[in-house]
Amino acid sequence: MSGVHAHIADAIKAPDLVRLGANLYVARFETMKVYSTLVAVERLLASGRVQPGATLIDSSSGIYAYALALACHKFGLHCRIVGSKTVDRTLMTQLRILGATIEQVEPQATLKLDQSLRVARIHELLAADPSLHWMQQYHDDIHYDGYAPVAAAIADALGCEALSIVGGIGSGCSTGGLARALRERDDAVELIGVQPFGSLTFGCQHLEDPGIIIAGIGSSIPFRNVRHALYDQVHWVSFDYGLAGSVALLREHAVFAGLSTGCCYLVAAREAALHPERKLLFVAADTGHRYVDGVFAHYQDALDPRALAPTPIASLDELALPWSAMAWRRRDYAPAHPHSP
Structure with missing residues (x-):
């Protein structure tokens, strides 16, 4: 029977492409990192870098943990996660039933402390058991490869001419992988990255958001997989x-999508209105379920997005809440603290 998948991960890995306006589209994932993680794990097994029955380990604020647990379930591997405080009870329960070993670091006051503590814990675990394979979603560029099939689907559906991709930057792999693959067809494909305040990746670590750091698209430690010159x-x-x-x-x-998707929608909708000649596609990385209490429960207090606009800035010194926008022009950037754990 055609269309029957061998594993649930294969059924949910690809996004649904939905047209929201004349030139506005969304790539809506159930959980974004499944595609890239399946490809990464499959290639690690094929190359012999990972042996059958091995244990894969990584740090995650949520989406990647689920993707890695699914990949390990599909390929018969063991999964170990050092989780952020943002991993909620629903996901925690799923991970444990899937067979993953998961521990959460103690809640920290900032994303920097949370990420640093998670990485330090991974180093402790690796020292105690060198047979563990650290997936290093932040640093190993094998995670780029899984976005090529997604890029191909986008190109087939929308074409690459006058196409702009909007997405949360995070580890750099999703937006970077899409841009890299799409630009093999048309180098003029535009990439617009979205960051939270307080993130080191593009030099905003000095400005903390009084609300909350947006988990998953920001960083307090350098990520080698972020290729600044793609944006x-x-x-x-x-x-x-x-x-x-x-x-x-x-x-x-x-x-119904997560908080980072809300940021991307805000940016993409404005760009689509300003540039009707272009096609704007934004990435919805996950569903909104884990944001019900922290985000959607406050819907009556939500600002009218039609009244919101970014402050254009020419340099990072001009960064200011609540929304800043900068023409990056595909240039390189070295974070102030180049060492990465």
Whole structure:
């Protein structure tokens, strides 16, 4: 029977492409990192870097943990996760039933402390058991490869001419992998990255968001997988503005997605209005379920996104809440603290 998948991971790995407006589209994932993780694990096994029955380990704030647990389940491997404080009870329960060993670091006041503590714990575990394979989603560029099939689907559906991709930067692999693959067809494909305030990746670590750091798209430690020279624009979006975008996306288009998606929708919708000649596709990395209490429960207080606009900046010195936008122009950038754990 055609269309029958051998494993649930294969059924949910690809995004649904939905048209939201004349030139506005969303690539809506159930959980974004499944595709790239399946490809990464398959290639690690094929190359012999990972042996059958091995244990894979990594740090995660949520989405990657689920993707790695699914990949390990499919390929008969063991999974170990050092989790962030943002891993909720629903996901924690799923991970444990899937057979993953998961521990959460103690809640920290900042993302920097949380990420640093998670990485330090992984080093402790590796020292105690060198047979563990650290997946290093932040640093191993094998995670780029899984986005090529997604890029091919986008190109087939929309074409690459006058195409702009908007997505949360995070580890750099999703937006970077899409851009790299799409630019093999058309180098003019535009990449717009979205960051939270407080993130080191594009030099905003000095500005903390009074709401909350947006888990998954920011960083307090350098990620080698972020290739700064791939990005044409960078937008920094606050929690309150991201909340407004998430609520508006559900209200106006019935798309229930996470907080980073709200940030991306805000940026993409504005770019689509400013540039009707271009096609704007933004990435919805996950569903909104784990954001019900922290985001959607406050829908009555959400700002009207039509009244929100970014402050254009020419240098990082001008960064300011709640929304800043900069023409990055595909240039390199070295974070102030180049050492990465």
